[in-house]
Amino acid sequence: MNLVKSEKLEKSMHELQFSVDAETFKAAIDKAFKREGKKYNVPGFRKGHAPRTVIEKMYGADIFHYDAINDLFPEAYEAAVKEAAIEPVGRPEADVVSENLEEGVVLKVTVPVKPEIKVGGYTGLKATKNVNTVSDADVDAELARMQDRNARIVTREGAAENGDTADLDFEGFVDGEAFEGGKAEHYSLVLGSGSFIPGFEEQVVGHAAGEEFEVNVTFPEEYQAAELAGKAAVFKIKLHEVKTKEMPVLDDEFAKDVSEYDTLDELKASIRKGMEEQNEKQASLQVENDLVDQVIGTIEGDIPDAMYESRLDELVRDFEYRLQQQGLKLEMYLQYMGQTMETFRASFKEQAEKQVKIRLALEAVAAQEKIEASQEDFEAEMQRIADAYKMEVEKVKELVSEAEVKKDLAVNKAIDFIKEKAEIIENKVAKDKE
Helix, strand or coil: CEEEEEEECCCCEEEEEEEECHHHHHHHHHHHHHHHHHHCCCCCCCCCCCCHHHHHHHHCCCCCHHHHHHHHHHHHHHHHHHHHCCCECCCCEEEEEEEECCCEEEEEEEEEECCCCECCCCCCCEEEEEEECCCHHHHHHHHHHHHHHCCEEEECCCCCCCCCEEEEEEEEEECCEEEEEEEEEEEEEECCCCCCCCCHHHHHCCCCCCCEEEEEEECCCCCCCCCCCCCEEEEEEEEEEEEEEECCCCCHHHHHHHCCCCCHHHHHHHHHHHHHHHHHHHHHHHHHHHHHHHHHCCCECCCCHHHHHHHHHHHHHHHHHHHHHCCCCHHHHHHHHCCCHHHHHHCCHHHHHHHHHHHHHHHHHHHHCCCCCCHHHHHHHHHHHHHHHCCCHHHHHHHCCHHHHHHHHHHHHHHHHHHHCCEEEEEEECHHHC
16 A cells, blocks of 8 residues: 545544555455356356456456455554554545556545544633532431332321322222223232322222222313213222331341341441431532533534534434333334434434544543643553453453553543532532532
């Protein structure tokens, strides 16, 4: 490969021209003939046994040239990119400038490249860090959730109450006629959840297991089944069983059962500390987001659409992978949600564009401030990943690119640099005052 031309174009596009010598081109043609020549039918010859000269005379002298060029292109293009020291961010568009057996091949490629980005002032920025305080009510609410998670489900004797789960059969009638979808057996209904027609659950409350009774309701005017909207209905009910939660007592024994602590006061203190740490992390993250938003607002440079599309593709693939982990295909998900692939992709567009801008802006800061990740930083990150996934460090190193990891670490350092140079005002905020 010989790099003939390397030229910057507008809007972060780049043109490359490179040549492949005649000898290499001829060898590629020979290889293409051996692979592709078997596909051609030539009268008087068994399929796949016609001489190359006969095939070329019948189908054209350059019949194998473009197969040869396609074979040569990847390696030649990669070499040209390396020599030109550019960083493509999208698919290249290639054209053949010239090709012949005496001089070889000359190819022209236009490709979107990573843009040269400039950012404005990224030091001396201002941000407010609002840290939510943790009240006694917050701690009590978390204790109540722990209490609920550790509740026993027991059969209630006597009348059902809100919060109980009723096991019941029902069948609905409008004007004395049963309607479609209005019947079920052994349906579990949490009373007070508001999941049924208004008035239904309230009329189950007060009844006991074994009772049969009727519930009278009126469907809402905006009910999804138009034929039932606004209609009065009667449901015949058979209540099989009522179950309720038996809450554990909040005392030292509870603390011992659900945690590593011996007393309820120690458990409360731990809950408070954990919530305070979480609030601190959330506030710090919000400050980072605020500062980065200010930086990306100063971006100068032409960002090619290919970068946005590439990031959008990654977001869609990540979403599809998470669906697969849940046993659901993307096509089925889109059907459930009433979306097309186009509208689904469009929903990621803003996120993709912002993430691309954030990355480019932070890389620009790192470059301008000469921020780099050291070998010690890299080794520490490898150890962190190894510990997180319970893998050997050397195995992790085999799976990642050291250069890319160091780029990521440098970007993180750029965020830290921006925060260090920013003026951050910290406020303690009570939730009820937000």
